[in-house]
Amino acid sequence: MRLFDLRLIIAFLFGLYGVVLVVIGFGFTTDEDLAKAQGVNINLWAGVAMVALAALFAAWALLRPQFADPDKQPLKEL
Amino acid sequence: MSVLAEADLRLDAGPIDYALLVIYFVVVLGIGVMARRSVSSSLDFLLSGRALPAWVTGLAFISANLGALELMGMTANGAQYGMATVHYYWIGAIPAMVFLGLVMMPFYYGSKVRSVPEFMLRRFGKPAHLVNAISFAVAQILIAGINLFALAVIIDALLGWPLPVSICVAALVVLAYTALGGLSAAIYNEVLQFFVIVAALAPLTIVGLIKVGGWQGIVEKVTDQEQLSAWPATELTGIDHPVWSVIGLVFGLGFVLSFGYWTTNFAEVQRAMSAKSMSAAKRTPIIGAYPKALIPAIIIIPGIIAALIVPEMAQLKAGDTSSGVAYNDVLPLLMRDLLPNGILGIAITGLLASFMAGVAANVSSFNTVFTYDLWQDYIKKDKPDEYYLRIGRLATVGACVLAIGTAFIAAALGGSNIMDYIQALFSFFNAPLFATFILGMFWKRMTPTAGWVGLLAGTFTAIFIYVISEPSFGIELLELPGQGASFLGAGLAFAVDIVVSVAVTMVTRPKPDSELVGLVYSLTPKKDRAHSTTGEDAGWYRSPALLGGGVLALTTVLYFIFG
Numbered sequence: 001m002r003l004f005d006l007r008l009i010i011a012f013l014f015g016l017y018g019v020v021l022v023v024i025g026f027g028f029t030t031d032e033d034l035a036k037a038q039g040v041n042i043n044l045w046a047g048v049a050m051v052a053l054a055a056l057f058a059a060w061a062l063l064r065p066q067f068a069d070p071d072k073q074p075l076k077e078l
Numbered sequence: 079m080s081v082l083a084e085a086d087l088r089l090d091a092g093p094i095d096y097a098l099l100v101i102y103f104v105v106v107l108g109i110g111v112m113a114r115r116s117v118s119s120s121l122d123f124l125l126s127g128r129a130l131p132a133w134v135t136g137l138a139f140i141s142a143n144l145g146a147l148e149l150m151g152m153t154a155n156g157a158q159y160g161m162a163t164v165h166y167y168w169i170g171a172i173p174a175m176v177f178l179g180l181v182m183m184p185f186y187y188g189s190k191v192r193s194v195p196e197f198m199l200r201r202f203g204k205p206a207h208l209v210n211a212i213s214f215a216v217a218q219i220l221i222a223g224i225n226l227f228a229l230a231v232i233i234d235a236l237l238g239w240p241l242p243v244s245i246c247v248a249a250l251v252v253l254a255y256t257a258l259g260g261l262s263a264a265i266y267n268e269v270l271q272f273f274v275i276v277a278a279l280a281p282l283t284i285v286g287l288i289k290v291g292g293w294q295g296i297v298e299k300v301t302d303q304e305q306l307s308a309w310p311a312t313e314l315t316g317i318d319h320p321v322w323s324v325i326g327l328v329f330g331l332g333f334v335l336s337f338g339y340w341t342t343n344f345a346e347v348q349r350a351m352s353a354k355s356m357s358a359a360k361r362t363p364i365i366g367a368y369p370k371a372l373i374p375a376i377i378i379i380p381g382i383i384a385a386l387i388v389p390e391m392a393q394l395k396a397g398d399t400s401s402g403v404a405y406n407d408v409l410p411l412l413m414r415d416l417l418p419n420g421i422l423g424i425a426i427t428g429l430l431a432s433f434m435a436g437v438a439a440n441v442s443s444f445n446t447v448f449t450y451d452l453w454q455d456y457i458k459k460d461k462p463d464e465y466y467l468r469i470g471r472l473a474t475v476g477a478c479v480l481a482i483g484t485a486f487i488a489a490a491l492g493g494s495n496i497m498d499y500i501q502a503l504f505s506f507f508n509a510p511l512f513a514t515f516i517l518g519m520f521w522k523r524m525t526p527t528a529g530w531v532g533l534l535a536g537t538f539t540a541i542f543i544y545v546i547s548e549p550s551f552g553i554e555l556l557e558l559p560g561q562g563a564s565f566l567g568a569g570l571a572f573a574v575d576i577v578v579s580v581a582v583t584m585v586t587r588p589k590p591d592s593e594l595v596g597l598v599y600s601l602t603p604k605k606d607r608a609h610s611t612t613g614e615d616a617g618w619y620r621s622p623a624l625l626g627g628g629v630l631a632l633t634t635v636l637y638f639i640f641g
Contacts, residue, residue: 004112004113004116006134006266006269006270009105009109009266009270010269010270010273012105013101013102013105013270013274014273014277016101017098017101017277017424020094020097020098020420021420021421021424024094024419024420025420028420029418030418032418033418033419034418036415036416036417036418037285037416037417037418038285038288038289038416039288040284040285040288042281042284042285042417042418042421043418043420043421045281046277046280046281046421046424049277049280050277053273
C-alpha cells in the first residue's frame with residue numbers, strides 16, 4: 001500500500017487557482033467587477049491567499065516527506 | 079428544492095469560470111486514477127488499507143457531512159432563524175464528535191471491525207446485524223439519490239443543463255473516481271473539497287460583511303433582535319416556552335440526534351476507521367471538530383447577510399413570496415450579487431464539489447457494508463480477497479446506478495418535503511441505534527435478543543411520533559412545527575429502546591464474557607483501549623484527550639461571545 005502525497009495535490013490545485021486569480025486581479029479587473037465586490041479586488045486577494053496556502057502545503061510536504069505509512073501491513077482479515 | 083428552479087438564479091459565468099471548474103474535475107478524476115495504483119486488496123479499496131494520517135481522515139470526516147443538505151440547509155437556516163443556527167454545530171456536533179473519538183473509537187478501531195454493522199454482528203449476533211446492515215444500505219442509496227438530485231438541481235439552476243443530463247453526468251463523475259480509487263479517492267477528494275469550499279465561502283463572507291458594514295452593520299440592520307442571540311431558539315424548535323425550548327435543544331438535538339448521527343453513522347465512522355493507528359483514529363473526529371466549530375462563520379453569517387442585502391431574500395423574510403426564491407437559494411443569490419468572474423468560478427466549483435462529495439460518501443460507505451456485511455456474511459463466504467475487491471467495485475457501480483434511480487424518484491416527488499422526510503427517517507433510525515450501542519458497549523449483560531428487539535422498538539416509536547405529528551398524514555395528534563417533532567421522536571425512541579432493551583435482557587440469556595472481549599468496556603483490558611504514544615503518535619499535541627478538551631473549551635468560549 002503506497003499512497004501518493006495529498007499535500008502536493010492541494011499545493012498544485014491551489015497554486016494554479018491562485019496564480020490564475022492573481023493574474024485576473026491585476027490585469028483583467030473592470031470597474032464593474034470592483035463595484036460588484038464593494039471596491040475590493042477580491043480576485044487578487046483570494047489569489048494571494050491561495051498561493052500562500054499552496055506554498056504552505058508544498059513546504060510541509062518537502063520538509064516532512066513521510067505521508068501515509070508505506071510499511072503498514074494491512075490488518076489481518078477476520 | 080423545486081422552488082430553486084423557478085427563480086432565475088442563472089449566474090453570469092464566463093469562460094474563465096468554466097476553466098477553473100474543469101481544472102477541478104480533471105484533478106478529481108486524476109486522484110481516482112492515481113489512487114487505483116495503491117489498491118491491491120479489498121481492505122485497501124474499502125478502508126484505504128488503514129494507512130491514512132489523522133489530519134486527512136479528520137478533514138474528510140467533516141467534509142463527508144458538508145454536502146448539499148448541510149451547505150444549503152444551514153445557510154437557509156441562517157437567513158431564516160439567524161444565530162440560533164449555531165446550535166446545529168456547537169451543541170449538535172462538537173460534543174458528539176469528541177465523545178466518538180475518546181469513548182467509542184477504542185471499541186470500533188480496537189476490535190478491528192470493518193464497519194459499524196460488523197460491530198453489531200460481534201456484539202449482538204446475526205439478527206441485529208442484518209437489521210442494521212440492510213437499513214443502512216437502503217438509507218445510503220436513498221440519501222445518495224437525494225444528494226444527486228440536489229446536485230443536479232443546482233447544476234441546472236447555475237449552468238442551465240437539463241435535469242436528467244446533470245443527474246447522469248454527476249453520477250458518472252462520482253462513479254469514475256470511487257470505482258477506480260475506492261475510499262482513498264473519496265477521502266482525498268473530500269479533503270480537497272474542504273479547502274475549495276472554504277475558498278468559495280470565505281471571500282463571499284468577507285465581501286458580504288464589507289457590504290453590510292461589518293458585524294456592527296448586521297447588529298444595526300437586523301430588525302428582529304432575537305435572531306442575534308442563539309438562545310432560547312424558540313423559532314428553531316417550534317416550542318414557545320423558552321425553558322422547554324432549551325431542554326428540547328440540549329436533550330433532543332444535542333444529545334440524542336447528534337450523538338446518534340455522529341457516533342453510529344458508518345459514512346462518518348468509516349473515515350476514522352481508515353486511520354493508520356489507534357491514536358489517529360481517536361484524533362480523527364476531534365481534529366474534524368475544530369473546523370466544525372469555526373465553519374459557522376462562513377456558513378451562517380452569509381445566510382444572515384443575505385437576508386439583509388439580497389432584495390429577493392429580504393422580501394421573502396418580510397413574508398412576500400412573489401419573487402419565487404426560497405431560503406435554500408442563499409448561496410447562489412449571494413454569488414450572483416457579490417462575486418466577479420474568476421472567484422465566481424471557484425465558488426461554483428466549491429458548491430458542486432460539496433454536493434458531489436456527499437454522494438461519494440454515501441456510495442463509498444454503501445459498498446463496504448454491501449461487500450463485507452451482506453455479500454461476504456450472508457451470500458458468498460470464504461472466497462479469496464480478489465473476489466471481494468471485485469464485488470466492492472461492482473457494488474460501487476450498482477450504487478451509482480441505483481442512486482440515479484432514487485434521484486429520479488426524488489425529482490418526481492419533488493420539493494423540500496422529500497428532504498425533510500429523509501432527514502426524519504435517518505434521524506429516527508440513528509437515535510435507537512445509539513441507545514443500543516451505548517448500552518451494549520457499557521453493559522456486558524445486555525443480550526443479543528435485546529439488541530434487535532430494542533432497536534426495532536425504538537425505531538417504531540420514532541415512526542409513530544412522525545406519523546402523528548406530520549400534517550400530511552391527516553392524523554395530527556401532536557402539533558409541533560419546526561424541528562420539534564424530530565427532537566421529540568428521537569428522544570422517545572432513545573428512551574423506549576433503553577427500557578425495552580433492559581426489560582428483554584432480564585428474561586433472555588447473555589453472551590459469555592469470552593465472546594465480548596474488545597467489545598464491552600468492562601471486559602476490554604485497558605491496554606487494548608490505549609493508543610501508542612511513540613513515533614508518529616508522539617507529542618503532547620497529538621493527545622486525543624487534550625485535543626478533545628481544547629475543542630470543548632473553544633466551543634464554550636464561542637458560545638459566550640456569540641451565544
